[in-house]
Amino acid sequence: MKKKLLSVFVLMIALLAFPLFAEINLLSPCEGIWANRQMLVIDNSEGGEFFYSIDGADPETFGFAYDGPVLLDVTGDVNLNITRINGGKKENTSVSFNVTTDDASKTEYKNFVQTFFDGGILNYSAGSDLVIPSDLYFYLGLPPENFMPARTLKLSSSSVLSRYIPCTILDKERNIKYRFIIKTYPQSAGVYSHRDVPFEISDWETITFKDENYIYKIDSEYWGLPSEPRKIDRTSSHMISWQPLEYDAANPVEFFVLPPKPEVIREENEDGSVVCYLQGDDSYSLGVMNSDGSYSELFSRVGVDAFYGDAVSGNLFLGVFANSVYQGKFSFAYNINRRPPQIPVIKTNAEGFVSRGTVDVKIQGSHGNDLYIAVSEPLNLQESELSYSENDEIFKNVPLGSYKKVKGDSYTLRWAQNGLNPVYYKVSAYSKNEENQSSITEFAVVIDQSNYYFDATADSQKADGTISHPFTQFSQLSEALLKQRVVKLNVKGEMKITEPYTVQANFEIIDEGNAKLTFGPQGSLIIKASTFEISGCRIHNVSDISIKSIVPLIKLENSVLTMKNCVIGADFARNGTVIDATNAIINISDTMASANAVSYVSFISSVKSRLSLKSSSLNTNAETSVIISADGGNIVAQRNEFLVTGGTGRIAELFGVTAAFKDNNFKARLSNNASKVQPIYTNKAAKLTDEKNSVQGF
Secondary structure (H helix, E strand, O other), X not given: OEEEEOOOOOXXXXXXXXXXXXXXXXXXXXXXXXXXOEEEEEOOOOOOEEEEEOEOOOHXXXXXXXXXXXXXXXXXXXXXXXXXXXXXXXXEEEEEEEEOXXXXXXXXXXXXXXXXXXXXEEEEEOOOOEEOOOOOEEEEOOOOOOXXXXXXXXXXXXXXXXXXXXXXXXXXXXXXXXXXXXXEEOOOOXXXXXXXXXEEEEOOOEEEEOOOOEEEEEOXXXXXXXXXXXXXXXXXXXXXXXXXXXXXXXXXXXXXXXXXXXXXXEEEOOOOOEEEEEEOOOOEEEEEEOOOOOEEEEEOEEEEOOOOOOEEEEEEEEEEEEOOEEEEEEEEEEEEEOOOOOOOEEEEOOOOOOOOOOEEEEEEOOXXXXXXXXXXXXXXXXXXXXXXXXXXXXXXXXXXXXOEEOOOOEEEEEEOOOOOOOEEEEEEEEEEOOOOEOOOEEEEEOOOOOOEEEEOOOOOOOOOOOOOOOEOOHHHHHHHHHHOOEEEEEEEEEEEEOOEEEEOOEEEEEEEEEEEEEEXXXXXXXXXXXXXXXXXXXXXXXXXXXXXXXXXXXXXXXOEEEEEOOEEEEEOOOEEEEEEEEOOEEEEEOOEEEEEOXXXXXXXXXXXXXXXXXXXXXXXXXXXXXXXXXXXXXXXXXXXXXXXXXXXXXXXXEEOOEEEEEOOEEEEEEOOOHHHOOOEEEOOOOEEEEEOOEEEOO
């Protein structure tokens, strides 16, 4: 890490530095055949009025005004024309593309596509993982295309750049491309506090007294009404005091302590990412200047970063605030380039992942870049009941030889099976230039796919998650849930979940025989940026009256839950909720659920989430009983039986939600005058479609 003092600091949150199209910086769309509707995104940082048309017509006469990113809700062949008018100067550009929609509903990566399919934008918060499914390829930015294998993208948590980044993903097997926009945000909002004082500071050392209704003094000086700006020494602390001009003994004297000027530190990492912060008095903070010269949020650290496969450059202007009072500004330039060379192409005569005969492999690197190859020793596999996959631990531990630079830009191999036992081979390659290295591409020949198995009655001494030696404790799966992309768990009998477990894998639980999930008082599954599928299982919990906080059985963060044909019985000692969701998608069907508590209970509590409930029976029972509590998002509920029992209750409480309830039965058994309560509460921001629902007890 390099650390140095910063003499200059920056003033804009830059959009992507992409090539201009006819002097109009068009980020999206671009030419191609796309499986989703396209966003129109123009970098309008240089000002001007923009107009567009989607039928080839003159935008200024027959088009629409552009005032921000907009989804082009058209399919088929599209001829987009754009006109920019700035100071009497007119510029035009056009792009033609085709949209043939495919929601990927029959693919394993369908849940990822759904995150952007309807709206065209995938929102990303710095510091979080953006997982691109492994069966896809991707590249960022504008053409030319440089597809890379799927990977997890991540920005430094200190990055504050808000940007629109085009992302293209490719399913090679289906020959389908999706193109959408990644909208980046800082990890968390800064402090919005700005203190109002009757003076202002410019150039760090100049103080101007603005309000003539006050008298002022600096440090131990006499009171006065300065008519000219004052210069002060910022190497030491000062106290600025003021009080009303008309003296009265009861007048309050207000003051502001001005700390010494801090040092501004810039740290530059080896990958080019940078972070800036102030070294000195803790009262100082940084604000990013807006385009109009104002400041909003204040941060203790401000960073700039780019995704792998992306590049960004520009200037960032930062204002320095002491106790929320502006002091001055700095600027710095940044240039982060993480665009790798083209990934080597591996061609083989193997028909698929499994091969019984000789395999010829040719690795072709990109012209002008160095090609590096690493090959494993052959691994002889013994016959067993195990089934293998590329992500299985046995193959992760197969060592590759060291990477070696080869002559030229291509390399060939021939592999053969030796003896009767299966043999595993692997080759890895990457390209490299002076600045960056491409993603690593690999080819391997394997035998089976691997699954995980659970049976609490099995031998715990031999448990390795295979079909012959199943796991006997859920904790044995915890590492796989954090590291694997996909975990399919076949469950037989009772599986106890006694503590919170974080799940970052696409997780599926399959009933292999009387499957039952038992959650302890602190037991919970926390699904982060992943999918969770469960079917044909019984679920219940064990409560503890000493636990006052709500511990949901399932907690979703930027994730998808699919539940089918399950039976849930949840009993909470005081308060409880079965499913807690934030920025999630929930699909529940053919499920029976009952949740009980003394004080408060809900079946689903959600924020900015999409809920689909079909053909299910959901009951809650408590002094305050709610089945669905939702803030933002969408809900579709159809052909369900809903019952709330207790003191007071509702079927749903909706705040800013777009909801459709159709063909449901709403039932209440409430002791506190339920006849005056509507089954569904909505605030003014909510939109409710209520059709063919029967109501009893309300």
